[in-house]
Amino acid sequence: MPAIVDFVNVSTVGLETSPVADALAGLRANEARYFMNKYKHEFAVTPATESQETMEYVNRILREERGIEIESRSLETSRFRVENIDIAYVFYESGLSINVMYTIDDPKKRAVGIKLSDGMDVPAELEGKFKFARMKSKLAGTIRGSFFVIKGEY
Numbered sequence: 001m002p003a004i005v006d007f008v009n010v011s012t013v014g015l016e017t018s019p020v021a022d023a024l025a026g027l028r029a030n031e032a033r034y035f036m037n038k039y040k041h042e043f044a045v046t047p048a049t050e051s052q053e054t055m056e057y058v059n060r061i062l063r064e065e066r067g068i069e070i071e072s073r074s075l076e077t078s079r080f081r082v083e084n085i086d087i088a089y090v091f092y093e094s095g096l097s098i099n100v101m102y103t104i105d106d107p108k109k110r111a112v113g114i115k116l117s118d119g120m121d122v123p124a125e126l127e128g129k130f131k132f133a134r135m136k137s138k139l140a141g142t143i144r145g146s147f148f149v150i151k152g153e154y
């Protein structure tokens with residue numbers, strides 16, 4: 001059953017096993033606020049154990065595009081469409097968040113976003129492959145993020 005993410009009263013529900021649960025909850029809330037403000041879309045998450053199709057989709061893109069296999073256990077996912085963009089998120093126990101933004105009608109606007117919660121180290125499988133920019137968030141503290149353009153068809 002999907003749960004709507006509240007970005008006013010930030011909760012760690014579903015993320016309790018993460019060593020950076022508070023920061024990861026803030027990161028998740030930050031994403032929820034973005035989609036509400038930009039698209040008027042309520043951001044809902046599902047336990048990863050109940051969303052195998054989303055996990056397989058994100059894992060396939062990571063593997064085929066960059067040869068990346070995320071080591072951390074996935075906790076939650078989200079998958080939805082706003083306007084002409086298919087969006088998938090995975091939130092990992094380590095504090096990592098990966099999103100796929102796949103524009104339906106414009107192959108040049110397809111990308112994978114990678115965000116690191118405040119207080120987490122860069123995972124070994126991403127080390128040296130990306131440069132991370134820093135941004136401040138009232139909900140999530142300092143977020144480090146990077147991205148890459150998707151070249152294939154998914």
